[in-house]
Amino acid sequence: MTGRIRNRELAAMVMDADAAASLIGSGDNVGMSGFTGAGYPKEVPGALAKRVAMAEARGEPMKVGLWTGASTAPELDGVLAEVEGVEMRLPYQSDPVTRAKINDGRMDYTDIHLSHVAQQVWQGVFGELDVAVVEVSGVTEDGRLIPSSSIGNNKTWLEQADRVILEVNSWQSEHLEGMHDVYYGTALPPNRVPVPITRTEDRIGVPYLECPVEKVIAVVPTEAPDRNSAFAPVDETAERIAAHVLDFFDVEVRGGRLPNELLPLQSGVGNVANAVLAGLRDAPFDGMTAYTEVIQDGMLDLLESGKLRMASATAFSLSSATVDRFNRNAGQFRDRILLRPQEISNHPEVVRRLGCLAMNGIVEADLYGNINSTHLMGSRIQNGIGGSGDFARNAHVSIFVTPSVAKGGAISAIVPMVSHVDHTEHDVDVIVTEQGLADLRGLSPRRRAELVIERCAHPDFRPMLRDYVGRAMESAFGKHTPHLLGEALSWHQRFVDTGTMRR
Secondary structure, three states, X not given: OOOOEOOHHHHOOEOOHHHHHOOOOOOOXXXXXXXXXXXXXXXXXXXXXXXXXXXXXXXXXXXXXXXXXXXXXXXXXXXXXXXXXXXXXXXXXXXXXHHHHHHOOOOEEOOOOHHHHHHHHHOOOOOOOOEXXXXXXXEOOOOOEEEOOEOOOHXXXXXXXXXXXXXXXXXXXXXXXXXXXXXXXXXXXXXXXXXXXXXXXXXXXXXXXXXXXXXXXXXXXXXXXXXOOOOOOOOHHHHHHHHHHHHHHHHHHHOOOOOOOOOOEEEOOOHHHHHHXXXXXXXXXXXXXXXXXXXXXXXXXXHHHOOEEEEEEOEXXXXXXXXXXXXXXXXXXXXXXXXXXXXXXXXXXXXXXXXXXXXXXXXXXXXXXXEEOOEEOOOEEOOOOOOHHHHHOOOOEEEEEOOOEEHHHOEEOEEOOOOOOOEOHHHOOEEEEOOEEEEXXXXXXXXXXXXXXXXXXXXXXXXXXXXXXXXXXXXXXXXXXXXXXXXXXXXXXXXXXXXOOOO
């Protein structure tokens, strides 16, 4: 660890996690590092959870506001949620204990576009940031911080927090140094200037995070690994969805609407995304790039194969086997991967300029192309909107993917009207299920409905959808976007009442 903390002043502040956690007070807003299970603090959250539990036992309830980059891991979100230690969570979560507390009304949660978090914190929308707890992979002699496997909102946390606790993680590869691009040129209006990225590989910042030494109140050493959830295996459904997406890319290239190397790829996390990336290994597209949030297994495979020339993100999201492979060979990726703050990795201006091809998963889509990516039956949140909105509205082509049914066929992913709207029809170009692909560009709402039913809906639900549209055309208030207002959400109510959307 001595070699990882090369600054004498900070080396003198080394203490254990319990001592560091004692410096966090009840009611503090705490900004912690972490993005999709990468680069989160491994020691202090657990120590803080023990402190919260002891305070509760004394009859002195203790809660904090918990702000991160995105989802983290059970050692952070889970342990603090378990002891009821979180008052407000933002901006994204995926921990099952946290989710249950939110849906039970025992934890407040605000779901935010990931590109918006930093500016809202600068504006003080959520109050003062009292403490930052940030994992780094090392500290240079002059006190600069070497980021670890994610950056997320760490730049903002270090700038805005009154007090800073650093976790220095020697498990993270030393070869991460130089892989980051931290841009310090952002500002609030009216002083905002263009972000000077015109190609995926453009470096516009510095490889280190800055933090005044006088802000640091503790340094905690750790050697604990990241913990990313294992991806579901790529099954036949995922492979069929991926094949439709790859066919679409091929048609777009042959039609002259995409270049042979495509445009920068963005993909959400999961087995469908990995199936698409796996398919790209054998596709006739070379020299590809990615401008995205996370680098997952399939993207690393494409980098190793040479099919992917460059990848820009804010974090890794790798399975255990792949992260071990990456750590062994991290040096060979240093010139082909850039990790940036999420306000830059998800920046709408940059996404629009580069013309990203956005591919994101959903909960459900409706007949007219509106998308619900966050809620079950309109009320129960799953994870959050994450960065899908940052990319969808600004992408060159916005693609949403989903299996056509869920819960063994009891739920249709194509419904008359979505029960919660995250992406309106105006931000949705293409919907894909294992049944087929619906290119909605240039179509009126009624033509969209016809195509979505025939191309994307499961055969078991197509008659019900056709019946709905047919009756809506006869009796709706208008025929532009025909709806039966008394029935539009009846499918969801039927599932809540009976356990199936089927009649």
